[in-house]
Amino acid sequence: MLKKISVKRLKVGLHIYLKDIPWFKHPFFRSNFKIKSNNEIYDIQGIGCEYVYYDAALSSAEPLIEDSTSNVPKTSGEQSTKIKKERSIALRKRKEAFIKTEKKFIASAEKADQIMQGILKGQISFCEEAEQMANEFADFFLSDAETTLNLINLSSSDDTALYYHSLNVAILSCMLGSELGIDAVDMRNLSLGALMHDIGKSKIPKKVLYKSGSKTKAELELIKMHTFYGVEILSTLKDVHRDVMKAIYHHHVINGKGSYPSSVDYNSKSVIAKIVTVVNVYDNLINNRDVNKSLTPHKALAYMYKVYSGMFDNNVLGHFIRMLGVYPPGSICELDSGEIAMVVSIGENPLLPEVVLCDLNVPKNEAMIIKLGTDIDSKVERVLAPKDLTADQLKYLSPKTKIGYYAEVKDKPKE
Template identity: 30%
Template sequence: MNERRFDKDELRIGMFVMLDLPWLSHPFLTNSFKIRNQHQINILRQLDLETIRVDLDRSDPFWAQDQSDSPAADALADEAGGQAFTSKLWSEKHTRIQQLKERRARLNQCAKCYLQKANLARSIMSHLRSAPAQAAEEAVELVGGMVDELTEDPETTVQLVNLKHRDENSYNHAVNVSALALVLGREFDLDQAQLRLLGMGALFHDLGHLKIPSQILMKKGPLTEAERRFYQQHPRYGAEIARQIGTLPAGVIEIIVKHHEHMDGSGFPEGLSARDLGLLTRILTVVNRYDNLCNGFGSERDLSPHQAISRMYSKERQWYDPKVLTTFITHLGVYPPGTVVRLNDGRIAVVTSINTEDLLKPNVLVYSEEIPAEEALILNLIEEEIGIRESLKISELTQAQIEYLNLSDKLSYYFQGQRHGRVR
């Protein structure tokens, strides 16, 4: 870093300054930023600093030509305007702090809701053999609750937490896929009956795993050819179990048996193609693959949300209904919430929500040693004119960064709300 200290009266527009002060002792959103107007200079001159560090490499090359003592600068820096500007900065800063508190509250509530859903799924699976009618009834209750909650909360629609469990199991995957499928289904204006079918199919889609040995399901490396052929029968096994239950609708069984089929005929177990796959199955195929890539058991697992989306779009696009995949990406984002990223300026952040105006510039919560975690900064990358350099895996972070960004065994999905319209 090409760094140099300047007296406060030497500050000019275009300099990139770095403040050696606690975050709450000044009104600026960050401790490091480029000076953009005379009001900022006036505030900087009032701070309890003798000199201010400036990163010359990140400063505008023309800053030295700026004349802050010009008549235009004097007019801009009138006292009344300066006070209003300072008040605006403090107001925005406190608003950001409040947004963070509200986000944390939502995450906590979401965590409780998610655990309830996972426990219900566990109960349902445990009753499948001994009390299939009871299991089906509990499934209707679980899915019905999820449909109602999604309908009542069109802005956030679904939040899933604790996806990176130390004791990963199929219950978490079932809840993840159910919620993702319901949200995506809602974007296609499915009615309540269709949503319930979709949710039930999503909940039971991996029913056939009950007949697959755990050493195959949990294997970290690639499957042998024999293991792969055995595993590829699980949709058939799941449909057989579903029929034995006797109370699951035909539409649910269809989703179970076809959820690994692809539009181009390359899926399994039957190698079906587009003409054989209904919309509900097409939705389930996309969300199931996404969650498997992020949180699955096999060799293709533990991708970041961005890496999963990128893989599905760039390498597997022919597998999916193009409208379903596009809608999924549009509402989840190129950098889905929960993605850890490195910004162009080197800072580490986690995506909190997408910007529909520019999917490459979401809103992010930034890691900073200078700002307390409970007051962490949320930035709109469109407003800040900052881009994302790369996505990161949580395993690439330090423990301090994981705890600060609230990523300890946690990952969140947020979807855009109803105001952005539906797919017709």
């Protein structure tokens, strides 16, 4: 419960809320935090407000009994405001770059859509475009550049779901292939196989593919045919590598119940097909057509480790889990400060990802992407499920229904 308090009674250890003060009018990156120094008290008093709110449960101290008679330094807030302004510029640039990345993902998904439609019509030029697109992904991950994996929040319909899914699987497969150290030839075959792995679903009637509720046995058997249809479609094109075909035909082959096609021996699978299998399952878990059945990225990895260990290649699965880190993009977390945040990017330190803070006092379109441990001195305390959030918090952090991933070259610090 929040209590109103005079700024003259503030003390180090109080967890305060700047509820009635616009974000751009105070020198802090957050509108609620625990006071750690007298300078922060001076900065708050220097804003010119008469009161703030504090949360006794999150505080490690009690307010002063009487108003402090100390004079506030004349320069209070000025230096902090200057620092905030400088850092805000950098944060704004980071957000602008993030928006550009989101646009690149959507453009790539639209291109994948056009390519698949062209291939279905038997137009050879689109096969060449598919190889070019796949090679671009492969070459990106074959380069020595350090990459960061970014979250893309998407609104998705049945018509776009297939292409978003194919793009997700291609990007994550190439990233995993890089982690496993596969060579250039395998990387290019992996990229194309992952991008085209579900093209056979285009031959399944939509009323069957997107049927709500339980499917009949006959409908399930028809959907399983998409691996065969995928190979059949690409067989009409020239020079498609055998390993690409195997990735498409084998991506539902596992070492256990539910494997198909049943005629394929699990031990005959190539590492390329094993990679696509792992990534395909992960993306289906986090992007279930029924949003209520989608798992959070964190829970999806835990589920895969628990359920699929032994059914997948454990080396491939282990590398995939380590690659996405402790807090995969899309994870909703509670910080040690008590704040709620969503992970949007993982980089060098998987324990200190980049996040968007859920601060309802800051307009959503002005919310910055914050680096934990750098921009603010906080770390992740625990991972939350969407049900742990209020409706307003959930809307603020993740208003869309699908998760996409896109990789970019990591910014190097200026020397």
